[in-house]
Amino acid sequence: MQTHNLGYPRIGGNRELKKACEGYWSGKISLHELQSAGESVRRNNWEVQKEAGIDLIPSNDFSFYDQVLDLSMTVGAIPERYHEVILKKGNNELDLYFAMARGYQKDGLDITAMEMTKWFDTNYHYIVPEFKKDQQFKLFSTKVIQEYIEAKNQGLITKPVLIGPVSFLLLGKEKETGFDRIDLIKNILPVYLEVLKKLEDNHVEWVQFDEPFLAMDLNDKEKDALVYTYGEIRKAFPDLKILLANYFDCFGANLKTALSLPVDTFHLDLVRCPSQLDDILESGLLKKRKSLSLGLVDGRNIWKNDYLKSQKLIEKAINAIGSDRIFIAPSCSLLHAPIDLELEDEKGLSAEVKDWLAFAKQKLQEVKELGTLTEEKLAKNQASIQSRNKSKLIHKNEVKERIAGLPESIDQRKSPFSIRQQKQKMALNLPLFPTTTIGSFPQTTEVRSWRAKFKKGVLSKSQYNKNLESETIKAIQWQEAIGLDVLVHGEFERNDMVEYFGEQLDGFLFTKNGWVQSYGSRCVKPPIIYGDVSRPSKMTVDWTSFAQSQTEKLVKGMLTGPVTILQWSFVRDDQPRKDTCNQIALAIRDEVIDLEKAGIKIIQIDEPAIREGLPLRKSDWQSYLDWAVKAFRISASGVQDETQIHTHMCYSEFNDIIENIAAMDADVITIECSRSQMELLDAFGEFNYPNEIGPGVYDIHSPRVPARNEMYALLEKAVQVIPESQLWVNPDCGLKTRGWEETKSALIEMVSAAKLLRESISEPIG
Incomplete structure (x- = not known):
């Protein structure tokens, strides 16, 4: 079984990127210093994952602000009101990028920022793409290619991560009436193909496409867009290995559509939806040579993985399709987890509680250990799980009794609003x-x-x-x-x-x-x-x-x-x-x-x-x-x-x-x-x-x-x-x-x- 990771936190262990960005915005550091800070975070992230033994390490999961905004820059989805920013003397691509995220008020310009909203059901906020009828796209930023080459120069063949074109369009908003943004799929796909061609020229092996809208309610047109998209990508790149990632919920009613797509590996969030493994294995829709990525380690919480529960899911998948068609991974990007438990001391977390936890760095180790689980590692893990289950720190009878005794009217104001x-x-x-x-x-x-x-x-x-x-x-x-x-x-x-x-x-x-x-x-x-x-x-x-x-x-x-x-x-x-x-x-x-x-x-x-x-x-x-x-x-x-x-x-x-x-x-x-x-x-x-x-x-x-x-x-x-x-x-x-x-x-x-x-x-x- 191989291991892979969907994404890693990009702020730095000591929030180096936060400090660098704010330093650049305030004029305290130069563009070169900001870019150097980003390069340092990327280099360290790749090294941490390499040392953890992760087989497929992601690239393009780094961002100076937001991964959706990064893709807007990549495909040239730049609202017209920002075009003047890049024309101002001394401005660069990152200044344009930050203007879209934060607004721009200098050099005689006063431009509002793009809309921001929550990334699915997380507390992460993304910058909402803006679309017009018949909008044309073109390759503007080559960040994804540059970072793949950067990792390659560091001795790593990474797995570039891209938000899939269907999810990208659905994450955005129509800024004109009379059209559906999903209709832009044929306009945007050529840019994706251009990016993939440049990656292929640099000998890419794997590409991860994130299509988290597969966990949402999709209509027939949106499902058809998925079929068209991945059909065209496969037609253009028959040898490219594609990992299609869905997370935060099951495929649900989209399962048949998803499994029909010509990709090599399907990623499943088995933390949010463990039952979908049975759905897929019993459906008969998983074709030969297709692999499954089992998202077993919780990318959104800090509790240590229960190896015994994960082992049962792994064994079920092995018995059905064989170990050579299985990847072990976190449930989603580790963007949503703190970086390193080793940075915590016992003043904040007691040794007892610390033993119950795993942050991003430790989750990488869990992924690796699940791929090569020994009796010794299993026993040590189960001791931690039982320690938490039996701890006297957790339960308070007076709290439970108060909850149990709540009157029916506990949630009612004395009078209706009109009187209040x-x-x-x-x-x-x-x-x-x-x-x-x-x-x-x-x-x-x-x-x-x-x-x-x-x-x-x-x-x-x-x-x-x-x-x-x-x-x-x-x-x-x-x-x-x-x-x-x-x-x-x-x-x-x-x-x-x-x-x-x-x-x-x-x-x-x-x-x-x-x-x-x-x-x-x-x-x-x-x-x-x-x-x-x-x-x-x-x-x-x-x-x-x-x-x-x-x-x-x-x-x-x-x-x-x-x-x-x-x-x-x-x-x-x-x-x-x-x-x-x-x-x-x-x-x-x-x-x-x-x-x-x-x-x-x-x-x-x-x-x-x-x-x-x-x-x-x-x-x-x-x-x-x-x-x-x-x-x-x-x-x-x-x-x-x-x-x-x-x-x-x-x-x-x-x-x-x-x-x-x-x-x-x-x-x-x-x-x-x-x-x-x-x-x-x-x-x-x-x-x-x-x-x-x-x-x-x-x-x-x-x-x-x-x-x-x-x-x-x-x-x-x-x-x-x-x-x-x-x-x-x-x-x-x-x-x-x-x-x-x-x-x-x-x-x-x-x-x-x-x-x-x-x-x-x-x-x-x-």
Whole structure:
């Protein structure tokens, strides 16, 4: 049996790539230094995989920002608004690339960034390709070829990874009406063939095509596009070895189509869908000489592989088709896993818990060991599995009893929204189109240094708190000065919106270097939920109350919702996710009630991840939505009618779950809207969404500062869809990652846009 890997984390063990990109964006390092940093990460990744004994090592899995954006550059899917960037003196291909990802605001140009959304049901964000009717494609970037040659010069014959043309088109959006983006398949395929020809000229053996839409609901036209695509590729390259990768779910109804494709190896995600191995072996559709790649090692979680379970699947496949037709692999790219468990010390992870875990580097070793499993390795692995199963750290009877005893009405507010809204208007006394922000303010190098010094014991707790109090007071005073209506305390005490809460909840563990890429240079360090969850004490009340004491205006309490905490953590796999989510919901509910008792009248419970948790196939949605929506309602429903509950969601398509969003019954929902130019708001208007809405009017993931008139134009669109009495004005998301200068400029413009709208509201809009 051979081993292979689908992809490896590209941020570097110490986030070298993040630091290099941010250094280049700020002008602190040169293009050459940035490219050298990328080369170093690639070289190290290949070496790690070679040392682990992986037979087929991927190339082109590296990216300076996003692999989908990389492919947009490769096939020349570059929106016209960016063409001027490359013409500006001193700019290069990477400047164009970053302009598409982040926007561009210099040299007399002011260009918005491309839309960004979640990669299937993960917390990774990709840059959405833009397509026009009859769009033509041409080879623009040769990155995939260059990196194959680079690895070859290093002595490695790699397996280049490409997002398949069907999935690439389906990942994008039509920017004109009257056509279906899948109809562009015949236009884009020649570029793929050109890339493959250049790879063939450099003696490529294997190419991995990722077609993750095979895990989605596909219509007949999309299935036909797959058949056409791989038929044409095989016709042009009869000797090329093709590995077709599907992950995150089964092939499902696409199985017959997939197995008919003229490829050499089919990759199966047997972590998400172990039953599909039986489906394939029993179907009789797997032709002779076709191989199977068994995705046995979980690429999306951190628990050690249970070799005994994996061994049974391997033996089943061997008995059916023979060991020479089997590859062992992770379930998906290891992009979604932290890099190296060896970087963790016992201050963060005890030896007992560390023995239960495997990060990306260790998962490579698991893949290799599964291919050559000995009795000794199996026994050692099973000792770790049993240690975790029997550990007394995991279970708490009081938590289980509380869950078991929940009353039916636990998720219901006291009154319907129509009554609550009137009471809240009287209690809060806000103007038309109230302005607010989503929660966090920029965390400067100075603020982060305080936290680091405090954790190291260099800064005392009293001095640390004094510094944070000073920063909070400045933020409150500045918000008052520019005229924001509902203020936030800025969250200067918080490291991450999930990590901060997990650190204060029982049942969570944290790593020191368990970084995972979220988008671009943005990395997160997901908590590990290892046991039953409860809240030992108040988490946010003190800082929120302090901020409220500094102003007569309303200050929002800021919490992360149970579904998002679940989704953005590495979750225990020994009980249903629903049960873990309800435990978190009760902990957040306790905090909400304590905030209300402390006099906080507006409480925001962020749920940006609720849609990303959807199963990939619609037939599986309702079960998830039932428990996810209920978990949010459990967290939010313990307060009086006068207390206003907000929630926030970003980078989600809402059209198909709008009824479920309404069922969450938040008094106010704030959503990302600016990159899509308010497209996302249409779903709320068509549905006649009953509660209040704050559509984001500027994109915080881009450094550009939009002008007042740009935001006013978006608000004009919003008023066409949302009743005036229901409309809030806010940015797309929290401002933690932005700089103060751009934040201040943008918020001043935003408040000005809201005031202009109030002044003009007596006149017809539009």
